[in-house]
Amino acid sequence: MRATFRTFIGELNVAGFVRNRHDHAMSVVRWALILVPLAALVGTLCAAFLWSLDAVTRLRFAWPWLLYLLPLGGFAVGLLYHLAGRSVEGGNNLIVEQIHEPGGGVPLRMAPLIFFGTVVTHLFGGSAGREGTAVQLGGSLASGFGRALRLDADGTRILLMAGIAAGFGAVFGTPIAGAVFALEVLAIGRVEYRAMAPCLVAALVGDWACLAWGIHHNVYRIESLVPVDALLTAKAGIAGVAFGLVGLAFAEANHALGGWLKRIVPYGPLRPVIGGGAVIALVYVFGTRDYLGLGTLAATPDGLTIASFFGPDPHPWSWALKLLFTVVTLSAGFKGGEVTPLFFIGAALGNALAPVFGVPTDVFAAIGFVALFAGAANTPLACTFMGIELFGAMYAVPIAVGCFVAYLCSGHNGIYLSQRIAIPKVSTTGLAPTATLREMRAKRAVRRPRS
Known part of the structure; x- marks a missing residue:
């Protein structure tokens, strides 16, 4: 009787183990079916974006007088955002806020607006970068995927982080850094390990997709040899x-x-x-x-x-x-x-x-x-x-x-x-658990003596 009972318990454990592994495998497949096309699309858009930046930069070199149209180009971009982009003016900060507290999501219009705005900035000579555009492209598309697939709040958070990783990894050609950036940028002193695998997959696929379109990243080398002591x-x-x-x-x-x-x-x-x-x-x-x-x-x-x-x-x-x-x-x-x-x-x-x-x-x-x-x-x-x-x-x-x-x-x-x-760099008093850098700046402004 006891032997039969032990056999029964063993069968239950085996069945539970198999069921858990099956559920885990299905979750991996489901996420792969979401992440791979999302990251490939982000990588493709980043390739188009990098090609556009290169093209308009060379055009500005050929036509130096374009610099004098910088105020006009700025007005056009500002007016476009004023009329159609007020909900996305937060840029990268909006994406971070949506990861912390999913709400209305990141509007899909962020992608074309930031793409156009950045290209115009560089065409006329503004001194700006490209990471903001890549991150916003990734975050906007990820949010759109999440709404279309009706993901819950946790799923949406992970997808938004994956979108950041794909954009960052693709635009700089550094997929590991892109994955870690998406995990680390949300909060000082804390890394979101739960999204580690999705972010790494997204960053790798985004980078590969960008490279597949023939995009070449700048190469910087250390030629000197000095002892690392x-x-x-x-x-x-x-x-x-x-x-x-x-x-x-x-x-x-x-x-x-x-x-x-x-x-x-x-x-x-x-x-x-x-x-x-x-x-x-x-x-x-x-x-x-x-x-x-x-x-x-x-x-x-x-x-x-x-x-x-x-x-x-x-x-x-x-x-x-x-x-x-x-x-x-x-x-x-x-x-x-x-x-x-x-x-x-x-x-x-x-x-x-x-x-x-x-x-x-x-x-x-x-x-x-x-x-x-x-x-x-x-x-x-x-x-x-x-x-x-x-x-x-x-x-x-x-x-x-x-x-x-x-x-x-x-x-x-x-x-x-x-x-x-999440974890202050130095001991500080009166800091709420969810305090942001924006709130810290506001506190410092209040404490600053007025002349």
Whole structure:
């Protein structure tokens, strides 16, 4: 009798194990059928987007007078958003908010609006990036998939993160960093491991789809060979302080100038007109167009690009000029992103610091490339992986140290104000469990003494 009972219990356990594995396998198949076409579509759109940016940049080089139409182009984009895009003006922050608290979803119109707006910005010479567009393309399409498939709140959250991963991985050609970025960007000090597999699949498929269309990403190499010892690691850590503080300055300047412009110019379409005029003025004040656009291509052989800072020539103030051009462009309401300009600023700052520390310029340019972004976006893990994907594993240790120090030094600030503070970087009182960077900025403004 006892033997029969044990056999019966054993059969129940086996049946339960098989049922669990079956349910798990069906869940994997179901998610694969959703993620693969979504990521392939995002990768395809990113390929079209990158091709468009390259085309309009070369057109601007061929026709330099297009710069003088920047205020007009800005007005057109601002008017379009004013009439049809008020619900998506939050951009990346809107997607992060929808992941934290799924509500109305991300409108599908975000995709064509941000695509058009970014291409116009680069056609006429605005200093902006491309990550914002890729993330918003991915988030908008993911939200549309979620509504069509009637996914629940948890499913929608995972799909939105997968959309971010696909867009980020495709536009930079760094799928591992794209997956980790989607998991890490939501909250400071916390990584959403539950969505790890979907984000990795989406980032890989998005990148492969983009490459399948013949898109080639910029290649940056560290040619110097220096020993990765305690001294180099210590120098990377000290430089990480500068990367973090400049990342903080970039984020705060962008938010402060943007807020000020909104107060003095309530009518949205006029703000890019003012910003466009300011960018043209900066070109004439500094006598150069090297700080327009992405910073990955130059109109002349001696023009500055991100690759320039990996060479031996010193460029002590290029990081500050690119920061100025980009803050003026983005705070005025032009569309694009912050990340590629941050790569430019970080590589240029690394180039400027290298002689001070006695380190080859390409080594510090590579560390600055990712570390400044780590501080500004509060994503040190993603940026460490990006550094390894872009530059190889040889300098993984100083890259990681630079990224994590920059992250610590940027404080509770960042380019994405909807980021939540899950685990504070330093002890702080009166911080709600769901506090965002936006709320922290508001608290600091209240505490700041008024003159």
